[in-house]
Amino acid sequence: xxxxxxxxxxxxxxxxxxxxxxxxxxxxxxxxxxxxxxxxxxxxxxxxxxxxxxxxxxxxxxxxxxxxxxxxxxxxxxxxxxxxxxxxxxxxxxxxxxxxxxxxxxxxxxxxxxxxxxxxxxxxxxxxxxxxxxxxxxxxxxxxxxxxxxxxxxxxxxxxxxxxxxxxxxxxxxxxxxxxxxxxxxxxxxxxxxxxxxxxxxxxxxxxxxxxxxxxxxxxxxxxxxxxxxxxxxxxxxxxxxxxxxxxxxxxxxxxxxxxxxxxxxxxxxxxxxxxxxxxxxxxxxxxxxxxxxxxxxxxxxxxxxxxxxxxxxxxxxxxxxxxxxxxxxxxxxxxxxxxx
Amino acid sequence: xxxxxxxxxxxxxxxxxxxxxxxxxxxxxxxxxxxxxxxxxxxxxxxxxxxxxxxxxxxxxxxxxxxxxxxxxxxxxxxxxxxxxxxxxxxxxxxxxxxxxxxxxxxxxxxxxxxxxxxxxxxxxxxxxxxxxxxxxxxxxxxxxxxxxxxxxxxxxxxxxxxxxxxxxxxxxxxxxxxxxxxxxxxxxxxxxxxxxxxxxxxxxxxxxxxxxxxxxxxxxxxxxxxxxxxxxxxxxxxxxxxxxxxxxxxxxxxxxx
Numbered sequence: 001x002x003x004x005x006x007x008x009x010x011x012x013x014x015x016x017x018x019x020x021x022x023x024x025x026x027x028x029x030x031x032x033x034x035x036x037x038x039x040x041x042x043x044x045x046x047x048x049x050x051x052x053x054x055x056x057x058x059x060x061x062x063x064x065x066x067x068x069x070x071x072x073x074x075x076x077x078x079x080x081x082x083x084x085x086x087x088x089x090x091x092x093x094x095x096x097x098x099x100x101x102x103x104x105x106x107x108x109x110x111x112x113x114x115x116x117x118x119x120x121x122x123x124x125x126x127x128x129x130x131x132x133x134x135x136x137x138x139x140x141x142x143x144x145x146x147x148x149x150x151x152x153x154x155x156x157x158x159x160x161x162x163x164x165x166x167x168x169x170x171x172x173x174x175x176x177x178x179x180x181x182x183x184x185x186x187x188x189x190x191x192x193x194x195x196x197x198x199x200x201x202x203x204x205x206x207x208x209x210x211x212x213x214x215x216x217x218x219x220x221x222x223x224x225x226x227x228x229x230x231x232x233x234x235x236x237x238x239x240x241x242x243x244x245x246x247x248x249x250x251x252x253x254x255x256x257x258x259x260x261x262x263x264x265x266x267x268x269x270x271x272x273x274x275x276x277x278x279x280x281x282x283x284x285x286x287x288x289x290x291x292x293x294x295x296x297x298x299x300x301x302x303x304x305x306x307x308x309x310x311x312x313x314x315x316x317x318x319x320x321x322x323x324x325x326x327x328x329x330x331x332x333x334x335x336x337x338x339x340x341x
Numbered sequence: 342x343x344x345x346x347x348x349x350x351x352x353x354x355x356x357x358x359x360x361x362x363x364x365x366x367x368x369x370x371x372x373x374x375x376x377x378x379x380x381x382x383x384x385x386x387x388x389x390x391x392x393x394x395x396x397x398x399x400x401x402x403x404x405x406x407x408x409x410x411x412x413x414x415x416x417x418x419x420x421x422x423x424x425x426x427x428x429x430x431x432x433x434x435x436x437x438x439x440x441x442x443x444x445x446x447x448x449x450x451x452x453x454x455x456x457x458x459x460x461x462x463x464x465x466x467x468x469x470x471x472x473x474x475x476x477x478x479x480x481x482x483x484x485x486x487x488x489x490x491x492x493x494x495x496x497x498x499x500x501x502x503x504x505x506x507x508x509x510x511x512x513x514x515x516x517x518x519x520x521x522x523x524x525x526x527x528x529x530x531x532x533x534x535x536x537x538x539x540x541x542x543x544x545x546x547x548x549x550x551x552x553x554x555x556x557x558x559x560x561x562x563x564x565x566x567x568x569x570x571x572x573x574x575x576x577x578x579x580x581x582x583x584x585x586x587x588x589x590x591x592x593x594x595x596x597x598x599x
Contacts, residue, residue, distance in 0.1 A: 081370065097433050188486075219452055226436055226447050233428055235396040238420025238448040283436050285454070 020287045025279055027294040031079070034298040036119045038075040038305045039067060043312070077200035078304040078318070081263040081299035082273075086296025087213055088255040089270015090288060094224050095248050096145075098159060099275060100333060103137075104257040104267030106163030109218025111140025112253075112260040113192045117174060130205065133261050137253035140166065187264070195266030197304050197317030209258045210293070216251060217289045220244075224285035266319045268326020269296050275333065317332050342503060346422055346503040347371055347409055348536065352403035355388055356562075362388050364561030366402070370504065375527050376538035377547035377568065379580060380557030386540035387428060389557070390506045393538070394425040406504075422450040424502030425492055428509050428540075432481050438492055439464060439477040445499035467498040472518060472524055486513035494522060505530070507539035511546070517542075523550045544596045548572050556580050572596070 039051045044053070045067055054063035054071075085103060092101040092108070105110045115136025119129045148162040174192045187199050217224075223244060226235045231241050259266065271295040272286060282291045300318065303325070307316040355363040362385025370376060378386045393398040393404060395411045404411040406422055431442075442457050442464045451457065456464075468474055471491040476484075484492065490513045494523070495579045497505060511519045527550045530537045538555075541547050546556055548568060555565040558580060564571060577585045577596055586599040 010350065099433055199578055222447065222450065222452070222454075225444055228428075229432070229441075230430070232391070232396055232425075233430070235416060236394055236420065236423070236425035236427070238415075238417040240416045283434065284440060313463075337373060 003162050004170070007311055008322040009264070018285070019044055020282060023282060024274055024287065024290055024294070027291055027298070029172040030041050031294045031298040031301075034079075034301040034305075035075060037299050039071050041058040041189060042066070042071065043308050043309065053153035070226055073203055074197060074200065074304065075195050076203045076207065078264055078301045080206045081197070081259045081266060082269050082300025082303075083210055083293040083297040084206060084213070084255045084259040085266060085269035085300075086250045086273035086292040087210075087217060088259070089290070090274045090285070090292050091217070091224075091248050091255070092270065095245060095252065096246075096283070097228065097230060099278075100160060100271065100330070102268060102271035103252070103259075104265065104269075105160070105167065105271060105330070106140075106144050107165075107167030108137050108140045108144070108253070108256050109260055109265045109267070110174070112257045113144070113176070114170050114173045115139070116261055117177050117186065117192055120186055121177055130257065130261055134254055137257045137260070138250070140170070141249055174281055177329075190317045191264035193319075194317045195316035195322070197263050198308075198315060198317075202263055203262070206258045206262045209254065210338060211253060214254050214289065214293055218286070220247070221284075221286040221289050222250075224289075228285075248254050264317075264319065266300070266322055268322050268330065269300060271333075272322075272326055272329050273299065275329065284312045346536070347444065348404070348406055348423070348504050348538075350399075350404045352571060353392070354400045354403065355385060356400045357385070357388060360385075361387065363557065363563060368565060370536045370538055372503070372536050373531055374536050374553050375530050375551045376517040376536075376553045376555055377551035378538060378540045378555045378557065379542075379544065379547060380540075381559075381581065384557040384559075385561075386557060387508050389555075390538065390540060391541070392426065394423050394449060394506050395424070395599065417448055420500065420586050423504045424497040424500040425507060426497050426505075426507040426510055428492070430489075430493060436479070436481050438468070438473065438479045438481065438484070441481060442468060442492060442496045443500055443565075445496040448500065450541055459509055462500050463501070464495070468492070470498060471495045472521060473587035487515060487518060490514060491518065502538050503533075503535050505535060505537040505539075507537065509540050509542070509544070527551075532574050542599065544572065548563040548594070548596070588596075 028200050036048060037164040040046050040048060046063060046066070051067055054060060054067040058064040070098070089102045092103060092106065094098050095101070112133045113136070114135035116129050119132035124132065143166055144159070144163050170192055175189065178186060178192070188196070190196055191199060205252055223239055226237050226239050226242065227244065234241050274290050277288050277291045278293060282288045303321040304318040307318045307321050310316065349368060351367045352368040353363060362533065378389065381385050388397065392399050395404065406414060406419065411419065425502045443460065446460045446463070447455055460568060465477065468476060471494050473488065473491055473495060474486070481489070494510055497507070511522060514522060526537055527537060551568050554568040555563060556571065557563055557574065562575065574585045574587050574596070584599045585596055588595045590598055
């Protein structure tokens with residue numbers, strides 16, 4: 001206690017950060033492995049060298065087509081969707097100061113899906129559908145924030161209840177729109193309720209959104225650390241929280257909307273990934289953000305590869321798999337108590 | 342750190358719901374002064390500190406930091422001058438003590454900048470000051486209430502403000518640490534020409550450590566001035582609605598509910 005200032009500590013900051021960088025490298029390696037697995041497996045099993053030669057030349061027309069027209073785009077879709085959702089989940093957790101926040105659980109994905117669906121049903125195409133999905137995500141966020149807040153502050157149970165109830169409400173609207181809309185015009189019910197990567201077309205919009213999202217989030221990363229201590233603490237540390245919250249709110253909605261348009265309503269990635277990263281020790285958002293992109297992306301690549309090749313001649317919607325992983329983890333977190341996550 | 346900062350307010354009026362907490366308060370907190378804020382639960386001690394720190398808007402009246410209106414300063418400018426210790430804190434996310442304390446360096450770092458060796462040393466020194474040396478790698482969840490409170494104090498120290506606004510800083514602290522923390526804080530205000538205002542519930546600690554005292558009575562009445570002039574059984578009985586006796590001993594005088 002006496003002022004022994006300048007004392008040497010047993011804590012070495014560089015070592016701690018080097019360990020974190022190694023963990024990020026490990027996640028990068030896992031992502032690369034997921035790419036290889038995604039490109040080699042499927043109904044037509046290819047070896048690594050076959051994939052490699054198919055990518056560099058088109059001597060084997062079939063292999064070339066399978067890799068370039070089916071597996072590679074689908075892999076990119078899966079990766080970007082997973083990364084977008086993990087990033088959106090991490091932002092929402094700071095925004096609500098709750099490690100259980102996730103775009104799917106809180107009904108943000110649901111709201112986004114409803115508005116994308118309505119736009120498609122009305123005959124809109126292209127960016128108009130995206131804009132509508134974005135608006136839906138914003139609206140759903142507004143509803144959850146507004147309703148869960150009520151008079152007091154956001155308690156975990158109130159937040160989750162509000163989100164879950166709204167999510168099931170959005171689900172009902174999805175079913176309703178699909179029932180009255182002309183057949184064949186819309187993607188399947190499963191796509192909008194569970195998520196499926198079989199419909200993905202152009203991956204560039206979401207890839208670009210992801211890239212911009214990563215840059216913005218990295219720029220904000222230390223502010224995210226500050227805001228995770230709570231609004232008042234963040235303010236007293238010099239953060240303009242009103243503006244920052246708005247920025248986060250818009251970015252999280254945008255990331256969610258892009259994932260929805262591409263892959264439908266895939267759940268739990270935003271919950272699982274940040275939690276796993278925190279368990280690994282990547283708690284600082286400057287490390288958690290790149291970690292979330294790599295881990296979220298690879299998880300969905302693995303899940304989708306498994307979903308399309310596990311049962312012969314049957315492609316499972318990937319949302320079933322993420323739910324199978326996510327539900328037990330969610331219940332575990334809830335059971336163990338939010339505080340000790 | 343830029344010392345010699347003065348925090349002042351004129352005609353400050355604070356209200357929550359229909360309850361008037363503070364009516365027409367004018368006050369000047371000078372460098373080197375240590376203020377105690379006394380009052381019943383719900384008297385408005387926390388609200389006053391939050392308003393002076395600029396995180397809660399005053400219902401009316403002006404607050405000045407070095408003659409500049411607080412509302413005209415950016416949050417960042419205020420954060421390098423005023424440090425605020427909040428009363429209720431909880432962490433929904435896991436973390437280590439050092440990581441938590443280092444977040445206090447936020448006002449001094451640019452957007453993409455990592456903490457430097459110097460920042461780490463400031464954090465380690467602050468932990469040592471509050472008696473938490475060797476706690477750097479501890480999980481937040483493993484801390485006791487008092488240890489957690491001292492870590493929060495370390496975080497305010499790391500922020501290196503010139504004006505400290507502390508809401509019940511000795512919450513959860515044992516006698517040893519109450520005196521160590523208050524002793525360190527008050528000697529720091531004298532040495533570094535900082536100023537300090539803290540909400541307290543222990544009148545005797547206020548008498549011992551604080552040069553000035555602010556009392557928040559019912560209906561927004563305020564008395565403020567030198568501690569020696571203000572603390573007597575009469576004003577304390579009026580403040581706490583409790584009979585109070587004054588006990589003389591070799592240490593000086595003590596107050597106690599009778």
